[in-house]
Amino acid sequence: MSDSDSPQNAQAIPSADGSIPVRHGPYPEFTWTAVLVGWVIGALIAVSIGYAALILGFAIEGSELAAILGWGVLRGVMRRTSIVENNINQTIASAVNGASSGIMFSVPALFILSRSEGFESVANFNTPLMILACITGCVLGLAFVIPLRKQMIDFDRLAYPGGIAVATILKSPGAGVRKAVLLLGGALISGIAHVLVLSLMGEDHDWHAGSQFGLPAMLNLSLYLSVMTIGVGYLSGKGGFWFGCGGFICYFLLSPLLSQFGGEGVAAMVSSPNEMRGVLYKPLGIGMLVGAAVGGIVAAFPLIASAFKSMHAAGQQKDSGVNAYNDEMPIRFLYAAIGIGLLVMVMIAFKSVPEMTLGRAVTMAVLGTLWVWVAGVVVAECIGRTNWSPLSGMTLIAVTILILVAKGGLDSAATITSSMVVGAAICLAISQASDMMLDLKSGYLVGAIPRRQQWAQFIGAWLGPVIVISLMFLLNNQYQIGSDKLPAPQAQALASVTEGILNDNVPAYRYTAGAGLGLLLAMSGLGGIGVLIALGFYMPFQIALTYTIGNVLRIVSDKSLGTKFGHEVGIPIAAGLIVGEALVGVGNALYQVFFAAPETAETAMLGCQQLSRWM
Amino acid sequence: MRALGQILMWLGFLAGSFASVSQLEVQDDKWSTVPWLWYAVSLAVGIVGIVLLRRAKHDDHRDEDKTEAEYSVITSSLAELSTAVETLCQHSRCPPADALKFIDDRCAEPLSDFADSRQALVKRFGMAVYADVMTEFASAERYVNRSWSAAADGYMDEVDASIRRAQQHLANARNLIAAAEQAV
Numbered sequence: 001m002s003d004s005d006s007p008q009n010a011q012a013i014p015s016a017d018g019s020i021p022v023r024h025g026p027y028p029e030f031t032w033t034a035v036l037v038g039w040v041i042g043a044l045i046a047v048s049i050g051y052a053a054l055i056l057g058f059a060i061e062g063s064e065l066a067a068i069l070g071w072g073v074l075r076g077v078m079r080r081t082s083i084v085e086n087n088i089n090q091t092i093a094s095a096v097n098g099a100s101s102g103i104m105f106s107v108p109a110l111f112i113l114s115r116s117e118g119f120e121s122v123a124n125f126n127t128p129l130m131i132l133a134c135i136t137g138c139v140l141g142l143a144f145v146i147p148l149r150k151q152m153i154d155f156d157r158l159a160y161p162g163g164i165a166v167a168t169i170l171k172s173p174g175a176g177v178r179k180a181v182l183l184l185g186g187a188l189i190s191g192i193a194h195v196l197v198l199s200l201m202g203e204d205h206d207w208h209a210g211s212q213f214g215l216p217a218m219l220n221l222s223l224y225l226s227v228m229t230i231g232v233g234y235l236s237g238k239g240g241f242w243f244g245c246g247g248f249i250c251y252f253l254l255s256p257l258l259s260q261f262g263g264e265g266v267a268a269m270v271s272s273p274n275e276m277r278g279v280l281y282k283p284l285g286i287g288m289l290v291g292a293a294v295g296g297i298v299a300a301f302p303l304i305a306s307a308f309k310s311m312h313a314a315g316q317q318k319d320s321g322v323n324a325y326n327d328e329m330p331i332r333f334l335y336a337a338i339g340i341g342l343l344v345m346v347m348i349a350f351k352s353v354p355e356m357t358l359g360r361a362v363t364m365a366v367l368g369t370l371w372v373w374v375a376g377v378v379v380a381e382c383i384g385r386t387n388w389s390p391l392s393g394m395t396l397i398a399v400t401i402l403i404l405v406a407k408g409g410l411d412s413a414a415t416i417t418s419s420m421v422v423g424a425a426i427c428l429a430i431s432q433a434s435d436m437m438l439d440l441k442s443g444y445l446v447g448a449i450p451r452r453q454q455w456a457q458f459i460g461a462w463l464g465p466v467i468v469i470s471l472m473f474l475l476n477n478q479y480q481i482g483s484d485k486l487p488a489p490q491a492q493a494l495a496s497v498t499e500g501i502l503n504d505n506v507p508a509y510r511y512t513a514g515a516g517l518g519l520l521l522a523m524s525g526l527g528g529i530g531v532l533i534a535l536g537f538y539m540p541f542q543i544a545l546t547y548t549i550g551n552v553l554r555i556v557s558d559k560s561l562g563t564k565f566g567h568e569v570g571i572p573i574a575a576g577l578i579v580g581e582a583l584v585g586v587g588n589a590l591y592q593v594f595f596a597a598p599e600t601a602e603t604a605m606l607g608c609q610q611l612s613r614w615m
Numbered sequence: 616m617r618a619l620g621q622i623l624m625w626l627g628f629l630a631g632s633f634a635s636v637s638q639l640e641v642q643d644d645k646w647s648t649v650p651w652l653w654y655a656v657s658l659a660v661g662i663v664g665i666v667l668l669r670r671a672k673h674d675d676h677r678d679e680d681k682t683e684a685e686y687s688v689i690t691s692s693l694a695e696l697s698t699a700v701e702t703l704c705q706h707s708r709c710p711p712a713d714a715l716k717f718i719d720d721r722c723a724e725p726l727s728d729f730a731d732s733r734q735a736l737v738k739r740f741g742m743a744v745y746a747d748v749m750t751e752f753a754s755a756e757r758y759v760n761r762s763w764s765a766a767a768d769g770y771m772d773e774v775d776a777s778i779r780r781a782q783q784h785l786a787n788a789r790n791l792i793a794a795a796e797q798a799v
Contacts, residue, residue: 020711020769027765027773083764154753155746157730173767249632257633265639280636306746327754444753447761447777509646513635513654517628520661524624525669563727 042096099464141429158384163441186576231577233550244548246536285537287514292530295522620667627661
């Protein structure tokens with residue numbers, strides 16, 4: 001093969017319109033400015049989103065916000081001119097913010113449980129140990145997921161719709177006026193649409209189309225009114241189509257069959273799709289996710305082994321030549337991080353409660369660390385294929401495993417405390433793993449050096465737990481977590497589930513059945529359908545339906561207008577659709593917190609009702 | 616064979632799913648909630664389907680015409696991309712706006728074409744070669760993207776350095792493919 005094979009052989013660079021000032025010297029990337037601005041922006045976002053999450057019951061994706069704020073501060077205020085520097089700033093800021101959802105979902109459950117009889121002592125957990133656990137979780141999550149970068153981004157080329165949106169924002173200074181207008185247009189459309197939905201429908205964003213057309217309730221034909229979700233579906237493309245299929249299998253196929261041939265209780269339940277999801281489809285979906293992810297790792301083992309082998313080889317080479325692995329973080333550092341992280345986890349589990357034995361602490365730490373790896377892979381792949389993370393499901397399994405290990409030799413209060421301390425670490429690990437992969441995709445698209453981004457993530461990750469746990473204590477002292485002012489719906493849900501696990505109320509048989517089905521799909525060789533169909537079982541069908549509209553739009557536009565149209569026009573608009581709704585979501589959360597005081601409790605209760613449908 | 620494989624796989628999956636959710640929890644014996652025998656038979660049917668699907672896929676890989684057509688996209692897009700990168704290396708002192716437009720016009724499409732046809736590498740050479748080639752290709756693509764970012768910001772020294780890195784990674788990819796060709 002030679003250059004003569006080329007269909008084109010241009011020898012000159014044609015002139016373009018417009019001019020860009022020429023700069024000389026090194027291209028700023030990993031600078032102190034990026035680090036400091038990243039810490040400040042990350043802290044702001046973590047406090048805002050963490051506070052809002054305690055009141056409203058849901059967390060908002062902070063990556064796009066971090067990119068936009070970084071863009072404004074670095075380019076607008078500080079007059080700096082580097083896309084890859086802003087990428088590092090965004091990586092650090094989103095790493096700091098990674099703690100907000102992870103911690104607010106898990107740790108406040110201890111305050112809520114402490115108000116139940118017999119559990120008063122669970123709120124007296126060791127705070128520095130909890131912060132250390134969360135930081136250790138961050139380190140473990142990153143160390144496990146970084147070696148999978150090559151498989152997920154270079155080999156499988158997962159879409160990471162959120163990563164595309166962030167990269168589109170980062171690249172906007174050079175993308176030309178047309179793309180910037182498309183991005184802003186998309187943001188404006190989705191922002192206005194979201195304002196309308198919020199003002200007309202409040203917290204319930206579902207349009208129950210089926211009931212309006214007189215269709216049976218079991219079909220669950222409702223649309224989640226979110227233009228952002230359509231944008232995400234568009235960015236995922238036809239590859240995400242199986243996500244919707246999972247939902248169709250549940251409600252268009254299984255529910256009608258169950259209404260005729262299912263057990264007595266199930267047949268009576270099919271007309272209540274939310275209950276069907278909570279009791280049957282979601283546990284099966286959680287199991288399927290795990291089975292499909294493990295099967296996917298087995299199927300991709302030659303690729304993963306190849307990546308590891310080359311990373312080892314790169315570490316042994318002393319040349320400074322062009323080796324693709326010189327851009328990667330040293331594999332030995334990651335091994336060391338996992339080893340030290342595991343030892344620290346053992347110490348954390350052992351110190352979590354006075355009654356803890358060393359053997360039990362080792363078991364909890366080892367199983368927890370193994371689960372970090374499995375769940376990190378699951379969540380990173382789900383985010384990569386659909387932009388949705390089954391974080392709550394994975395945390396639920398983690399807490400279940402830990403409680404089952406702990407409760408054999410500890411009383412209930414000690415079991416809860418130790419499980420939550422280690423569980424919080426796992427929750428943070430999973431959250432950091434998915435954020436890292438999303439950021440690495442953005443970095444890939446703007447041409448960042450992976451190793452620098454990976455260091456940036458480590459530099460940002462430690463700060464989040466310190467800030468968010470401090471915030472949590474401040475708010476608990478001021479307003480009491482679990483009160484009307486701070487209902488913390490997610491933590492309420494986890495607290496009730498935790499009590500359920502203590503009473504052996506765990507559908508382990510359905511998780512197991514789901515894992516087998518997930519493995520079956522993973523073995524099919526039809527890339528990634530196992531995880532996608534599992535996510536269709538796990539997620540509300542309304543979201544899957546709306547997301548499918550985006551998939552269809554992408555398929556139609558690629559067929560009729562060509563893939564170039566998709567890249568030039570479709571992607572900037574879709575990225576804008578994500579950005580607009582995310583920004584209005586943050587704005588609305590802050591408005592509810594600071595200006596809608598009389599309705600706060602009511603809003604939060606609506607959030608609770610929403611969450612009970614979603615969890 | 617492919618159609619039968621698909622039918623059996625989905626039949627097994629759906630029957631297994633139905634079995635898994637056909638009953639509410641049996642309080643006295645939770646693990647008996649799922650009819651495991653039925654479930655196991657369903658999985659077995661699904662596995663038979665997968666075996667048939669994999670055999671059909673294996674036969675597909677041996678379909679010379681089909682594989683050849685996909686593989687030609689790999690070679691032509693790689694050659695086109697190499698030429699574009701070569702041209703940019705020779706004119707690395709051009710104005711940033713020109714470099715930016717050139718990358719958009721000449722690199723985006725072959726990068727996308729190569730990525731879309733990458734499975735042809737697995738069919739022809741196997742997973743190990745695929746991994747090695749994609750490692751080099753992905754690095755090249757990342758450095759082309761870095762050149763774009765640097766050009767957008769006006770840092771022409773970085774454009775020059777990055778596009779040369781991309782050129783070397785593309786050369787590595789082509790060498791790996793050439794070596795694999797000889798080994799076949």
